[in-house]
Each structure stands twice: as structure tokens, then as C-alpha cells.
Amino acid sequence: MNNGRFPISLHILTLLASAEGELLASDYIAGSININPVLVRKEISNLRNHGLIESKEGKNGGSTLARSADKIRLSEVYHAVQQASLLGNSKNQPNPDCNVGKQINQHLDHLYQEIEGALLHKLEKMSLADFLRQFQ
Amino acid sequence: MNNGRFPISLHILTLLASAEGELLASDYIAGSININPVLVRKEISNLRNHGLIESKEGKNGGSTLARSADKIRLSEVYHAVQQASLLGNSKNQPNPDCNVGKQINQHLDHLYQEIEGALLHKLEKMSLADFLRQFQ
DNA sequence: TTGTACTGTAATAAAGTCGATTACAGAATG
DNA sequence: CATTCTGTAATCGACTTTATTACAGTACAA
Numbered sequence: 001m002n003n004g005r006f007p008i009s010l011h012i013l014t015l016l017a018s019a020e021g022e023l024l025a026s027d028y029i030a031g032s033i034n035i036n037p038v039l040v041r042k043e044i045s046n047l048r049n050h051g052l053i054e055s056k057e058g059k060n061g062g063s064t065l066a067r068s069a070d071k072i073r074l075s076e077v078y079h080a081v082q083q084a085s086l087l088g089n090s091k092n093q094p095n096p097d098c099n100v101g102k103q104i105n106q107h108l109d110h111l112y113q114e115i116e117g118a119l120l121h122k123l124e125k126m127s128l129a130d131f132l133r134q135f136q
Numbered sequence: 137m138n139n140g141r142f143p144i145s146l147h148i149l150t151l152l153a154s155a156e157g158e159l160l161a162s163d164y165i166a167g168s169i170n171i172n173p174v175l176v177r178k179e180i181s182n183l184r185n186h187g188l189i190e191s192k193e194g195k196n197g198g199s200t201l202a203r204s205a206d207k208i209r210l211s212e213v214y215h216a217v218q219q220a221s222l223l224g225n226s227k228n229q230p231n232p233d234c235n236v237g238k239q240i241n242q243h244l245d246h247l248y249q250e251i252e253g254a255l256l257h258k259l260e261k262m263s264l265a266d267f268l269r270q271f272q
Numbered sequence: 273t274t275g276t277a278c279t280g281t282a283a284t285a286a287a288g289t290c291g292a293t294t295a296c297a298g299a300a301t302g
Numbered sequence: 303c304a305t306t307c308t309g310t311a312a313t314c315g316a317c318t319t320t321a322t323t324a325c326a327g328t329a330c331a332a
Contacts (some may be wrong), residue, residue: 007228007244013218018191033231034228036292038151038292039290044309045309056300057307057308058301059301060300062307095170099154101168101169101170101268104143104146105249107267111262115258122251134243135236136234172321172322173278174281174321180279181279191280193278193280193328194277195276195331196330196331197329204281205281210330240276
């Protein structure tokens with residue numbers, strides 16, 4: 001994925017982590033990221049579906065982390081926003097009459113999985129708290 | 137990068153590797169990938185600029201690998217097609233009045249670099265010959 | 273020496289993707 | 303019950319990607 005959603009989601013989570021349990025409104029978050037509030041709500045909705053965020057509707061509502069920042073791995077953020085594969089979706093429809101074309105998607109998928117494994121390994125070792133700690 | 141160009145370039149190189157020095161025409165390659173020949177020539181042009189492919193113009197022309205497949209690392213293919221960063225370009229322009237927004241791009245860049253390092257490490261260990269060997 | 277089969281590349285069009293925006297229903301609070 | 307939030311659908315425009323057309327240049331071979 002070369003996904004603009006990863007930085008957005010991480011930004012949201014970082015703000016929530018730094019707010020220490022206080023509910024933040026989507027408009028406030030959108031103001032920090034400088035994007036449209038509806039996009040923020042969509043990402044929040046997605047992060048909530050993945051169990052990373054809890055929200056409260058209505059007046060004085062907003063969102064907060066579902067668990068403490070040291071219990072949220074960056075690999076979870078990756079999984080939450082990931083849709084396509086890492087290096088490019090092998091969505092070409094190669095010629096089945098060609099020996100290479102016939103097999104390449106399967107081998108590409110295998111390659112992507114290996115690489116994604118290495119990436120996830122890295123992200124698993126980092127928590128949201130680790131990320132936040134870099135901020136002064 | 138979630139780049140459709142990586143699978144295309146790797147497909148091209150795999151075909152050339154399996155052709156064992158024989159010149160392959162861009163139309164033939166395009167037929168195997170099932171995409172437009174002009175796109176293939178553009179990718180070939182790029183791979184040639186990166187020293188991975190040599191081409192011969194004119195009748196009976198075509199392309200071939202610039203070195204043997206076991207001397208081509210998949211990390212070179214990655215570098216050849218890479219333009220944007222891996223997980224998403226941190227091109228948001230966050231609010232500088234927000235303490236998180238002010239610093240996040242710098243920390244995102246750092247994170248991407250670490251992850252890309254892990255990915256490249258994996259790709260460096262694999263040659264085009266390794267990849268081709270999986271085909272039956 | 274000329275037709276043919278290629279590459280190389282620019283320019284344009286078509287298709288697909290992504291983010292911004294509008295709109296509005298529903299929920300919680302005071 | 304007005305206000306301030308969330309949740310979500312729908313649409314528009316900007317951007318990106320891919321396909322297509324066009325054509326000049328090169329090498330070969332008859």
C-alpha cells in the first residue's frame with residue numbers, strides 16, 4: 001500500500017494518545033491534520049471497527065483510544081488501513097498461454113507475503129506509545 | 137509504493153531471464169502481460185536507464201538482460217520503479233500550531249525509512265534467478 | 273535501396289482513484 | 303428542545319494511471 005490513510009490514521013491515534021483519555025472531536029482532529037472532517041470520521045470509523053478507538057456520539061462527544069497507547073502496535077494500524085498488497089496488486093491478467101504469464105501472479109503473491117512479513121515484524125515491535133515518545 | 141509498475145517490471149525481467157539472451161520484442165512481452173506495448177516500452181526504457189536491460193533497435197530488435205539473472209537483485213527492481221515512499225507519502229500539511237501536527241511528518245519520515253530498510257534487506261537477498269527458479 | 277519490423281517517445285484520451293464537499297439523519301447533553 | 307456532536311451516503315473535481323494513436327528513427331534483408 002502506498003496509502004494516504006496510514007499517516008492519517010497514525011496522526012489520529014497520536015493525537016488521541018497525547019490527549020490521555022480526553023474525548024477529541026473529529027473537527028478538532030481534522031484541524032490538526034488539515035484535512036476534511038468527514039475523512040477523519042471515516043478513518044475513525046475504520047479504526048473503531050478494528051477495535052483501536054472508541055467513540056461517543058452526541059454533544060461533547062468524540063473519540064478516545066480503546067486501550068492505552070503502549071498496548072497498540074503499529075502493525076495493528078497497518079492492518080487496519082491495509083487493503084491492497086504492498087508492492088502493487090498483482091491484478092494484471094497475464095496471458096495464460098505464456099508459461100511465465102500463467103504462473104507469475106502466484107509467485108508475485110508469494111513474494112509480497114514474504115516482504116510484508118518482514119515489514120510487519122518491524123511494525124509489531126513498535127507501539128503507539130513508542131511513536132508518541134519521540135514528540136517533544 | 138503501491139505501484140502497478142513493480143509487477144510489470146518484474147514480469148518483463150522474468151521473461152527476459154527465461155529467454156536466456158534471446159532478444160524479445162516489446163509486442164511479444166506486452167502479449168504475455170496483457171497490457172499495451174507502449175507501456176512495456178516505457179518500463180523497458182526505465183529499466184534500461186537503470187542498467188538492468190539492453191535493447192537493440194530496428195528489425196529483429198528487442199531487449200535482453202544487461203547481466204545474468206543471478207546478478208540482478210530484486211532490490212534493484214524496486215529502486216528502478218520506486219518514486220513515492222512506501223507506506224504513504226507524508227504529504228499532509230498539518231497544522232503547525234498543533235504540537236503533534238508540527239512534528240509528525242518528521243517522525244513519519246523516520247518510520248518509513250526504518251521500514252523501507254527492512255524491505256530492502258529482504259529484496260536484496262533475492263535475485264531474479266531465484267525468482268525465476270520458482271517457475272516450472 | 274527500399275520495404276519491413278522493430279524501438280523510442282510525445283501527445284492525447286479514457287478510466288480509475290482519492291479527497292473535498294454537501295447534505296442530512298441520529299444521538300447525547302444541558 | 304436547541305445545540306453540538308457522530309455516522310454515513312452521495313456527488314464533484316483533481317489527480318493519476320493506463321490505453322491508444324501517431325510518427326520519427328534504426329537495422330536488417332531481399
